[in-house]
């Protein structure tokens with residue numbers, strides 16, 4: 001069996017960085033090199049001060065500090081890292097296509113294909129290539145085709161090893177995963193040996209019973225399925241939140257009662273302004289696209305509804321703000337507490353905050369944002385990427401400040417968009433005193449104690465009551 005001594009990971013993002021840091025920490029005999037074409041990102045991973053690494057995850061900087069320079073390296077020299085590696089993880093982004101066939105739905109695999117062509121060009125000895133990115137089912141076939149047809153005659157084994165970490169808890173998820181999934185060509189000797197090699201890497205810290213091996217297609221499809229199921233639970237409880245608001249039921253009480261049924265379980269039943277993040281939407285759209293391309297229209301419609309519900313929830317929250325503020329927010333100051341798509345991450349991709357802000361900008365609101373981990377430039381870039389407002393208008397009407405209290409001063413309303421713990425500990429009485437009256441508070445994350453806030457004097461709107 002191949003013993004892995006040298007790993008290369010292409011893509012130093014939210015998955016590649018943390019995943020490889022843990023492999024390096026747990027497998028000191030393996031040299032792990034994470035490469036990326038983004039020079040700034042690699043420079044940040046190499047920053048002398050580990051607090052400046054480009055991805056914020058609780059506990060990650062300590063692990064990087066321990067392993068970096070020992071057996072964990074970050075580099076822009078992709079060719080050299082491929083050349084030396086026995087095993088290459090592809091962990092590049094696979095966003096939704098924004099052009100051509102499948103626009104707005106299919107996964108854009110151009111970054112994956114570029115990696116495959118680069119590996120084929122550089123590799124001079126046998127390599128195991130591991131799909132770590134989330135990919136449409138049967139992508140391994142395309143990868144194999146490119147590698148075999150453009151390579152130097154060396155043997156490539158393709159494995160699928162989707163990542164199930166959640167941002168914000170990535171380190172714990174990687175140290176202690178529910179399962180690790182490895183798909184491979186288990187019907188051939190070489191395929192089986194490649195699977196065993198990767199199993200051995202993970203077995204250095206994960207019990208073998210939790211390392212599942214399957215065929216390639218099951219593994220690829222399982223990742224899309226897991227994300228679709230998780231997102232579906234959020235859209236399901238969010239659908240109920242709207243019924244709660246009409247009927248006087250309380251969505252947390254409903255979720256608790258429903259979640260205590262052991263067939264359902266309590267997780268992912270928290271109603272909110274809607275899910276964000278780089279994965280759920282893109283992976284469901286990808287599933288919808290795959291279903292449509294097989295002519296499975298009912299399957300496609302079924303999953304698409306999860307996205308429709310999520311978009312509805314974001315819009316509904318923004319509309320509620322406008323309606324409550326006497327049908328106009330023009331010139332009014334709305335404080336946004338939180339911009340990241342969830343707490344404990346600096347990732348803002350598909351964050352509900354972006355869409356709510358865009359809606360309010362259409363209504364000529366003034367927005368003041370505070371997020372403990374997201375930079376001003378990121379916030380502006382997120383709004384600019386939507387393309388509905390000019391850069392000048394965004395910079396004129398959206399201000400970014402460095403404390404929650406400052407954001408709320410003289411505001412007509414406060415909206416909680418991210419469930420950062422520090423918002424629970426705010427001096428809400430002081431915030432109230434500084435706000436224009438009536439002081440409206442829209443809790444998009446069901447984070448705060450509504451009764452206490454009402455006692456302070458706030459007019460409170462909470463999703464799902």
Ligand SMILES: NC(=O)c1ccc[n+]([C@@H]2O[C@H](COP(=O)([O-])OP(=O)(O)OC[C@H]3O[C@@H](n4cnc5c(N)ncnc54)[C@H](O)[C@@H]3O)[C@@H](O)[C@H]2O)c1
Nearest residue numbers: 011012013014015036037038091092093094111133134163
């Ligand atoms: N973010 C998550 O929570 C999460 C969880 C599970 C799976 N995934 C999947 O993992 C994959 C990566 O996600 P991410 O969040 O880490 O993305 P990311 O955008 O944070 O990182 C991807 C990195 O790949 C680099 N890259 C792209 N093409 C390259 C090339 N040809 N050579 C070298 N570097 C290249 C980019 O510069 C970027 O830094 C996606 O398929 C995603 O769906 C993400």
